[in-house]
Amino acid sequence: MSTRDLFTLRNSHFRIGVGITAAILTVTAIAGFIVLPFAQPWVQFAGVWDAICSAAGVPQRSANVTAPEQAKRLSEVVLTSNTLSRPSQEAIGRGATLAQRCAICHGPTGVSRADSPNLAGQYAAVIYKELHDFRSGARTNAVMSPFAVNLTDQEIADLSNYYAYLPRLPAYHPTPQLPKPNIVIYGAPMRGIAPCGSCHGSLDNKTGSPWLEGQSEAYMKAQLQAFASGERRNDISQQMRNIARAMTPQEIEAAAAYYASQPPDVVKAVD
Amino acid sequence: MLVNRKLILAHFWLAFAVFGIALTLGAWQMFIRSPIGTWLSNPELYYRSLTAHGTVMGYVFPTLVAMGFGYAISESALQQRLVGVRWAWAGFWLIVIGSVMAVIPIALGRASVLYTFYPPLIGNVFYYLGVVLVVVGSWIWVALMSINLRVWRKANPGAPVPLAMFANVAGSYLWAWTAVGAALELLLQIIPVAAGLKATIDAGLARVFFSWTLHAIVYFWLMPTYIAYYTIVPRAIGGRVYSDSMARISFILFLVVAMPIGMHHTFADPQVGAGFKFIHSAFTALVALPTLLTVFTICASVEIAARVRGGRGMFGWIRALPWDNPMMLALAFSFVMLGFGGAGGLINMSYQLDASIHNTQWITGHFHLIFGGAIVIMYFAIAYDLWPHLTGRELIDVRLMRTQLWLWFIGMIVTTFPWHWVGILGMPRRMAYFDFGDPAIAPQALSVTLSAIGGFVLLASGIMFIVILARGMRAPQTDAGPYRFALAVHEPKTVPVALNTHALWVALMIGLTLTNYGYPILNLALSSGTSVPAVYVGAQ
Numbered sequence: 001m002s003t004r005d006l007f008t009l010r011n012s013h014f015r016i017g018v019g020i021t022a023a024i025l026t027v028t029a030i031a032g033f034i035v036l037p038f039a040q041p042w043v044q045f046a047g048v049w050d051a052i053c054s055a056a057g058v059p060q061r062s063a064n065v066t067a068p069e070q071a072k073r074l075s076e077v078v079l080t081s082n083t084l085s086r087p088s089q090e091a092i093g094r095g096a097t098l099a100q101r102c103a104i105c106h107g108p109t110g111v112s113r114a115d116s117p118n119l120a121g122q123y124a125a126v127i128y129k130e131l132h133d134f135r136s137g138a139r140t141n142a143v144m145s146p147f148a149v150n151l152t153d154q155e156i157a158d159l160s161n162y163y164a165y166l167p168r169l170p171a172y173h174p175t176p177q178l179p180k181p182n183i184v185i186y187g188a189p190m191r192g193i194a195p196c197g198s199c200h201g202s203l204d205n206k207t208g209s210p211w212l213e214g215q216s217e218a219y220m221k222a223q224l225q226a227f228a229s230g231e232r233r234n235d236i237s238q239q240m241r242n243i244a245r246a247m248t249p250q251e252i253e254a255a256a257a258y259y260a261s262q263p264p265d266v267v268k269a270v271d
Numbered sequence: 272m273l274v275n276r277k278l279i280l281a282h283f284w285l286a287f288a289v290f291g292i293a294l295t296l297g298a299w300q301m302f303i304r305s306p307i308g309t310w311l312s313n314p315e316l317y318y319r320s321l322t323a324h325g326t327v328m329g330y331v332f333p334t335l336v337a338m339g340f341g342y343a344i345s346e347s348a349l350q351q352r353l354v355g356v357r358w359a360w361a362g363f364w365l366i367v368i369g370s371v372m373a374v375i376p377i378a379l380g381r382a383s384v385l386y387t388f389y390p391p392l393i394g395n396v397f398y399y400l401g402v403v404l405v406v407v408g409s410w411i412w413v414a415l416m417s418i419n420l421r422v423w424r425k426a427n428p429g430a431p432v433p434l435a436m437f438a439n440v441a442g443s444y445l446w447a448w449t450a451v452g453a454a455l456e457l458l459l460q461i462i463p464v465a466a467g468l469k470a471t472i473d474a475g476l477a478r479v480f481f482s483w484t485l486h487a488i489v490y491f492w493l494m495p496t497y498i499a500y501y502t503i504v505p506r507a508i509g510g511r512v513y514s515d516s517m518a519r520i521s522f523i524l525f526l527v528v529a530m531p532i533g534m535h536h537t538f539a540d541p542q543v544g545a546g547f548k549f550i551h552s553a554f555t556a557l558v559a560l561p562t563l564l565t566v567f568t569i570c571a572s573v574e575i576a577a578r579v580r581g582g583r584g585m586f587g588w589i590r591a592l593p594w595d596n597p598m599m600l601a602l603a604f605s606f607v608m609l610g611f612g613g614a615g616g617l618i619n620m621s622y623q624l625d626a627s628i629h630n631t632q633w634i635t636g637h638f639h640l641i642f643g644g645a646i647v648i649m650y651f652a653i654a655y656d657l658w659p660h661l662t663g664r665e666l667i668d669v670r671l672m673r674t675q676l677w678l679w680f681i682g683m684i685v686t687t688f689p690w691h692w693v694g695i696l697g698m699p700r701r702m703a704y705f706d707f708g709d710p711a712i713a714p715q716a717l718s719v720t721l722s723a724i725g726g727f728v729l730l731a732s733g734i735m736f737i738v739i740l741a742r743g744m745r746a747p748q749t750d751a752g753p754y755r756f757a758l759a760v761h762e763p764k765t766v767p768v769a770l771n772t773h774a775l776w777v778a779l780m781i782g783l784t785l786t787n788y789g790y791p792i793l794n795l796a797l798s799s800g801t802s803v804p805a806v807y808v809g810a811q
Contacts (some may be wrong), residue, residue, distance in 0.1 A: 005520050005768065006769060006772065006774055006775055007774075007775065007778075011768070011769065013768075013769030013770070013775065014765055014769065014775060017769065017775055017776070017779065018528075018779065019777075021527065021779050021782075021783065023781070024553070024554075024557070025550070025786060028549065028554070029546070029548045029550060031549065031553070032546040032547070032548075032550050032553070033546040034547070036543075036545070036546075036549060037546070049658030052546070054381050054544070054545075055544050055545050055546025055547075055549075056544040056546050056547065056790060056794075057542070057544025057545070057547065057791060057794060058544070058794065059798060060793075069466075072362070078804055079804065119789075126403040178655075180312070182706065185312045186310070186312075186706055187704075188706070188709070189699065189702050189704065189705055189706065190706075190709055190711045190712055193316070195704075198314060203312070203313055203314065203315065204315055204809075206806065207806065228414055
């Protein structure tokens with residue numbers, strides 16, 4: 001018998017092989033797409049076709065359910081590691097002019113005396129995202145929101161580039177350096193908390209995460225509490241809210257105090 | 272008739288050299304995240320090591336073993352010189368270049384994405400290109416196996432293909448098709464992003480593509496082991512294969528049902544429909560069939576050997592087996608580990624039970640027991656059996672071989688049993704650090720410590736293995752005679768065309784891939800808004 005005779009119904013191996021395979025496929029398909037969907041009494045289907053589509057994973061939008069109203073806006077900023085990566089000197093210059101109105105809180109050199117974030121040398125992508133979020137309302141603050149609301153895209157980009165360009169200076173009230181607490185270098189794996197340092201410096205930096213060294217302790221504590229309570233919600237995919245909710249108050253204290261005590265010049269430069 | 276010994280030895284030596292390095296990294300990882308190690312405070316180093324360990328153990332090591340063993344089978348089973356030796360060397364060098372190309376970004380910390388890639392995590396483009404070269408190199412082997420069989424068929428029209436070669440070519444076809452999933456993921460999705468041409472990636476689709484590769488690759492790893500069960504062990508212990516047809520049926524069943532089952536790796540993924548998950552779960556259950564057939568046939572073959580040696584009684588024959596023969600020992604250990612690993616696998620493939628161990632250390636324990644245990648111990652046995660024929664020198668130290676196999680078996684059990692256990696207790700996998708001072712996981716410290724000790728036993732056994740082979744290169748020269756495979760009780764005179772060719776089963780394999788993967792892939796590929804921004808490793 002040659003290979004040509006293999007794929008014919010006269011060949012019993014062909015009949016049996018293909019027959020059994022097709023039978024198994026049919027039985028499992030009927031079970032998976034029809035029987036099992038209807039075996040779930042808590043799910044209602046309009047008919048057999050509806051059940052099949054559901055089991056096949058067809059994206060569906062139920063007609064009689066309207067999407068819940070989004071009470072608060074979510075962040076719409078898309079960041080990549082190339083966002084604002086190569087600013088021109090002109091952009092930095094325009095940013096410097098615009099930044100004069102920020103100086104009252106964030107300091108003339110980008111180092112705050114008022115428990116606002118120090119912006120000198122902060123990653124451009126971070127400032128870019130926060131300004132966009134303040135403008136869109138994804139993040140709100142009584143003082144900051146009115147400043148951001150009238151900024152154009154160009155102004156936001158220029159401000160981000162300007163602050164990223166400034167040298168990192170020591171905090172206004174430097175405190176003695178503290179040892180690394182567990183939450184910063186180990187996180188809490190059993191509670192699903194990654195180490196702070198794996199995104200915010202100390203270990204590694206991830207796009208969109210600010211470095212925190214030398215920032216105001218009161219500010220960082222307040223932000224962690226705002227994430228934990230859900231008052232602040234411009235973190236993408238709830239990553240900070242999930243972490244802050246699982247942190248103990250002691251861990252929040254320890255993380256804020258540790259980062260506040262670190263000199264910012266240890267922060268890795270952007271390449 | 273082993274002519275191209277240098278080619279085969281080059282594959283084996285490279286395989287075992289990279290295996291030694293990856294094994295050392297593995298032992299270090301076990302140690303550093305156990306309570307007996309002092310934490311480095313840098314998880315990045317752990318993931319770097321994990322990526323190297325997984326890439327070498329998953330892609331480079333088993334592929335090289337399958338290739339080297341495949342060339343040996345082609346020459347000795349078909350009794351013909353290998354056709355396309357230059358191409359075979361080209362394939363080998365592609366793997367060398369690919370491995371070096373992949374390892375450099377890993378060592379620099381630019382590709383800590385683990386061997387399963389995990390998009391949207393994106394590493395350096397040279398890491399992926401290196402993996403692609405390794406796969407392309409292995410595809411040359413696939414083509415050569417097919418061509419060599421074709422040449423032999425022309426010279427021997429209608430004759431039954433020797434079982435070893437039939438199985439070897441089945442394994443190569445399985446690999447050719449299953450590697451397509453990861454190749455599509457790399458070429459269409461990951462490499463454009465890694466090269467900076469795109470900034471977003473459809474992570475869900477990428478996971479589905481990878482699941483195409485991820486399960487059948489295990490059966491590709493398994494093929495040399497199963498070939499050794501059927502065609503080496505019975506000969507080495509003085510018996511015969513109980514049934515040649517049963518062996519062929521097992522191998523064609525692997526070809527058909529190993530492929531359309533990968534989605535049991537995506538049970539927890541929302542982008543795949545529940546109906547497809549169920550079908551894949553059901554087909555996964557079918558994979559037990561060729562394994563059970565094999566266990567039955569090999570036990571029967573072993574019994575034949577025992578009875579020939581004078582074994583009597585219902586179970587009394589077991590004592591008559593040549594237990595001082597390393598091949599017998601390796602087979603027994605392999606079966607025990609396959610049994611436990613397979614039992615654990617029943618949990619993983621069950622759509623419901625999987626939820627209880629999903630993403631826990633149970634999974635890592637499971638695949639180390641099956642791959643590192645049941646499969647790799649037979650790689651050792653293959654090397655021991657083949658070495659005298661490749662080097663022309665005898666491996667004298669049988670006692671050391673037995674010790675090595677015992678240590679590997681004990682080490683693997685001590686490593687993986689506590690590993691499964693902490694998984695049931697909920698310890699997550701892919702974690703660089705555990706705070707065993709935390710009351711929630713303090714009771715697991717003992718299990719993890721045991722597991723780490725097992726890791727060092729494995730390392731010791733791995734070093735012994737390499738020492739035995741290296742010493743074998745300097746032993747006195749002897750003539751080992753031609754390399755032979757086991758004969759069946761009833762040697763096949765004619766074999767039905769369906770069991771002498773692969774076409775029907777390859778067609779079924781591709782057909783089932785289309786039915787089981789076609790819609791989920793098209794659905795995800797054609798839906799808009801499913802991509803997310805890439806996260807570049809090591810970039811701010």
